[in-house]
Amino acid sequence: SKTKSKPLTPAERLAEMRRKIDGGKFRMLNEQLYTTTGDSAFSTFQSDPELFDVYHQGFREMADKWPTNPLDTFIDYVKRHPKAVVADFGCGDARLAESVSNKVHSFDLVSRKSHVTACNIADVPLKDSRVDIAVYCLALMGTSVREYVREVYRVLKPGGVLKVAEVKSRFESESLGGIEGFVQTLRKMGFDCKHKDERNKMFVLFEFVKSSRKPQKVGPIEFKACEYKRR
Template identity: 45%
Template sequence: MTKSEVERKKRKKKSRKDGVPKKNHKPIKKHYDEEKHQIPLSSANKLTKLKTKPSSTFLDKMRARLSGGHFRMINEKLYTSTGKEALDYFQEDPSLFDMYHAGYRTQMSTWPEKPVDVIIKWLKKQSPSLVVADFGCGEALIAKTVTNKVFSLDLVSNDPKVIACDMSNAPIVSSSVDVAVFCLSLMGTNYQSYIEEANRVLKPGGWLLIAEVKSRFDPTNGGAEPEKFSRAISDLGFNSVKQDFSNKMFILFYFTKKDKRKSKGKETEWPMLKPCLYKRR
């Protein structure tokens, strides 16, 4: 072997020691195949999302529960305070009013028939020249639906056509209204002062329509006797025309104002109306 061949052989040995693989050298197989066991990128992303992001259904349920909790709190406040206290409450934070009506819409969505729809249907059968006062109008559906002139009154107004006021002190001229409506709005502990205010603004012969939750007039469960409630309004100077118990969820009372004012005598006895408080879930 020539000297040059010996040196060439030495260089080959050295290169193998330094890690240069032989020709057709196969890498040592690892204890697992990374590519075979790797989770596809799309599946990995889905798993990550499941771990870090709650489902939209869960979030919707949580939002609904929070919204429902706020609604019940505000609802209870309205039923257990005077109109003046409720007005001050909403003036401090008007956003509570929107929160309340969002919860109210949710509650109404479960009713087979809404009292405001019955009242609107009745109004459409009357003369469009009749002037209406909607006490506790909410979203002012009556004013938005009928062609009559409507005074829409409520504690807070986000609508220039709605008058914000305490319903026991409405900025309406005496004896200027043909129909006064209370649709689920006799909520204050001084509710009788609202009816007295309706009496003031109504013309002789004018109509008073009151729709209220049926449970508020269930004497067997702490509610007022319907006849006692009707008698108190009659004593104020009204004729009881009709009591409609046909609906499952609410009662509708129809009164007309007498031509002659009630003479002062024995003070009217107003029954306590049971607060309509929703159960906590």
């Protein structure tokens, strides 16, 4: 016969309820971030910064279950280029900046740490051609992706490197044309793909280099939204 599990204490019950509520909020926020503009996301999180905490707590819990986190790969890469100036777009809890000795500009919708700048990442407070390495780790969200890529092009030095990690299933949008379609679109926007790694079941990692070509006009870049299952 099954042994009955010990009833939860009131404190444990409360913690469990809180987890469920936060899990629901995380999914709702996630959906919102994938379907709004950078401006809209920025004003939402600025008006209620606690939402940022809920979102990133949910994200951290999820990331803890992954066999590998693409951010670790990018941290290793940056460590091999200690003199490089880095920009981390959609930095979350700014783990990249805290893991390396480089000069890192960290940007996200809310600043919870003194070295993070709160802004819409389509419009960051950096002058043109100032950055050696730009990082977009699972941060190409919402309907302003084209504008985010343009902003990266603006702040990167000629020959600068753009590192992108994205969830594999998001490339399945018809208008994007899969992984190859994404590479071709970025090529038109002035980036050459030097390396792409599709070995991971969940993520694709890219290394682009800013070329000297003049960027062409492109339509909006539409990824598939990423739906996280109920926890």
